[in-house]
Structure formats: C-alpha cells, structure tokens
Amino acid sequence: MPSLPGKTARLLGLDEKALARWSVRWRALFPHDGLREHQRVPLYHPDVPFILITSQKAGSTLGVAWFFQHAGLLSEAKAHHEFVHRYEQEVFLMRPGYMADLERAIRERPVLKLVRDPADRAFSSYMALQGIDALSPGDHRHGIRRRIAKSQGLAGPEAQMPFAAFLAWVAGEDHRRLDGHEARQFNLYEKELPQGAPQLIRLEETAEALPAIEERFGLPRTPKSALEALGASGHYVPKAADPEGFRRVLYEGIALPRRGKAPALDRKVLAEDAAVIAHFFKAYGEDYERYGYKPPA
Structure with a gap:
C-alpha cells in the first residue's frame, strides 16, 4: 500500500492485522x-x-x-x-x-x-471469508462480513453467509471502494x-x-x-467436486469456522438461478469481457 495513509499507519506501529483492517476501512471511504x-x-x-x-x-x-x-x-x-x-x-x-x-x-x-478464471476467483474470495479469522472482531474479514450481513439482511457477521449473498453484495458495490480480494x-x-x-x-x-x-x-x-x-x-482451501454441496453453500452458506474440504465451484449449478447469475455477471462480467474466459453456462 504505497500511499501516504499506508506509510502513516506503519509509522504509528500498527501490526499486520490492524493495518489490514484499517486499510479496508480507509479504502471504503477514500x-x-x-x-x-x-x-x-x-x-x-x-x-x-x-x-x-x-x-x-x-x-x-x-x-x-x-x-x-x-x-x-x-x-x-x-x-x-x-x-x-x-x-x-x-x-x-x-x-x-x-x-x-x-x-x-x-x-x-x-x-x-x-x-x-473469474468464477473460480469469486468463489475463492468468498471462501477466504469463511475461516476462523472471520470470527475475530479485530480481523478485517470480520468487518467485511459485517458489511455483507448489513447489506443482505443476514443476522450478523457470524451468521452463515450464502455465496449468493456475497455475489449480490459485490454486484451492488463500487469496485473502487472494495478490497482487492473481493473486487474484480x-x-x-x-x-x-x-x-x-x-x-x-x-x-x-x-x-x-x-x-x-x-x-x-x-x-x-x-x-x-x-x-x-x-x-x-497458506490461503489454499482444498475442494472436491460436490454439486449438491455447492448448492447448499450457494443458498445456505457455511458454518463458521469452515472445516475440512469445501465443495468445488459448480458452474452448472451457479448458472441455474437467473438472479444469482445476473449478480455474478454484474459483479465480475467485465473480467470476462477483458480476459476472454468462458462464462458459466
């Protein structure tokens, strides 16, 4: 983060987690x-x-x-x-x-x-918000979950967050104000x-x-x-093909903290719901236009 705010944060002695949390909040405003x-x-x-x-x-x-x-x-x-x-x-x-x-x-x-591939990346971004760190109010991922919960009517940052809700949130945000892990x-x-x-x-x-x-x-x-x-x-999450498991994650979410293998992204399941796929393309469609990947269908 080679900017004046970033340099100031480091001069203040913020540790790694505090710096990440502060950076996400700053970027949402500026x-x-x-x-x-x-x-x-x-x-x-x-x-x-x-x-x-x-x-x-x-x-x-x-x-x-x-x-x-x-x-x-x-x-x-x-x-x-x-x-x-x-x-x-x-x-x-x-x-x-x-x-x-x-x-x-x-x-x-x-x-x-x-x-x-934008679909794989979107699911990876979502999965990064499901680990044990997301349970800590001092972690920036907890703050991002709080924003998603408020936007999508979820019970709170610790509640199960459906992948569909994540996509709807990204679709409604200004990408310039998103953390790079969630933005296109x-x-x-x-x-x-x-x-x-x-x-x-x-x-x-x-x-x-x-x-x-x-x-x-x-x-x-x-x-x-x-x-x-x-x-x-260390961020890698092992995944296995499991269409029904992915469908549950899409509509129900994952109990925190996530444990074990996760279902792999299933493009066919993702494309079944017109509202979900509309949010997905609003969120990440420009990546498809620019980088030539085949969209889910």
Whole structure:
C-alpha cells in the first residue's frame, strides 16, 4: 500500500492485522485510483524486462515471488517475511521514487498481467471469508462480513453467509471502494496504458506460460517444481467436486469456522438461478469481457 495513509499507519506501529483492517476501512471511504487501484501496484524493477500486474486471489503469491526471483530479490523477500507480499508492500513498493520510476517505465516496457478464471476467483474470495479469522472482531474479514450481513439482511457477521449473498453484495458495490480480494480483477487504468491492454498470463496455464515468457525475454528458466513452490500459499482451501454441496453453500452458506474440504465451484449449478447469475455477471462480467474466459453456462 504505497500511499501516504499506508506509510502513516506503519509509522504509528500498527501490526499486520490492524493495518489490514484499517486499510479496508480507509479504502471504503477514500478509494485508491490510478496505478494504486485495488491495492496491487504494478511491479517494476530495472533488471526485469517487463512490468507485472497481479490481482488478489489470482495467483498473486506466485506472480510476485516469480518476479522477485528474476529481480534477484526473492531471498531478501523471504528473509523479510515468508509471505512475500509483506516484503512487496513494506519494502519493495516503499522505495523512494518507486511510483515515478514505474510511471516512466510503463510507457516503454511490455506490461504483463496474471489473471484467473473469474468464477473460480469469486468463489475463492468468498471462501477466504469463511475461516476462523472471520470470527475475530479485530480481523478485517470480520468487518467485511459485517458489511455483507448489513447489506443482505443476514443476522450478523457470524451468521452463515450464502455465496449468493456475497455475489449480490459485490454486484451492488463500487469496485473502487472494495478490497482487492473481493473486487474484480480489471483495473480502470488498464484502459489507459500507453501501449494498450496488458498481455495476459492465465493462472491456469502458468506451467507453460511462465517458461515461455522466460525464454522470450532471455531470463533464467524456472523448473516446474520450483514454480509450484513459488506459488505455495497458506490461503489454499482444498475442494472436491460436490454439486449438491455447492448448492447448499450457494443458498445456505457455511458454518463458521469452515472445516475440512469445501465443495468445488459448480458452474452448472451457479448458472441455474437467473438472479444469482445476473449478480455474478454484474459483479465480475467485465473480467470476462477483458480476459476472454468462458462464462458459466
């Protein structure tokens, strides 16, 4: 969060959870814009021949770690904190002159963007609000659940929250005021990039796409096993195909805290309800228009 409010929060000594909670509330009142939209500033480094855009819940851990590896910063990032986004937000993006350097480089260097199927990402965003942390009033996820409960007429932030209610809430919100974990992937500034729309890297194809990019730009090749390790994240929720289970989650929700495997997103079930699919496309339709994924049907 390379902004004056973010720097102020860190100077005040807010811990990680307090900073996340404060950031979500601040953005609801004063949305980020330009290259700071959705709190995922594009990554630029003079030793990497392209600029990389990532989105929360769309392989950003993999993307950031892979970028840092080619910038020669991965060891430093891991030494700072095992979660590479901490180094990204607290050190890398805070370097003096970073935004000015980025704005100059973005006019000249290729811009790549890591994207994910919008339906899978939406369900992943929803699932992130179902863990034990969401029970803590001091956690920002609890605050987001409170907003959804108030908007959708649920009993409160601890009540079961249907996936349908989550989609209806996102559909009714200004994406500039949403946390990047719930907002669409598309950033408004992508319409105004000097070289046109970014070149896409689909998360589902990274095993082939990232080595191809390395070859294209003459970068050291990352073995497949190393790529898998770069993308390892504690946020992953194991899922299994279960259409009826997904239907229950869609209309009833999940008791907090979620335990064990979750049902996988079922596109057929999602598309059965006209109201649900209308909310889904209002919330995330622009990602389909921009990134070429096949919509649920």
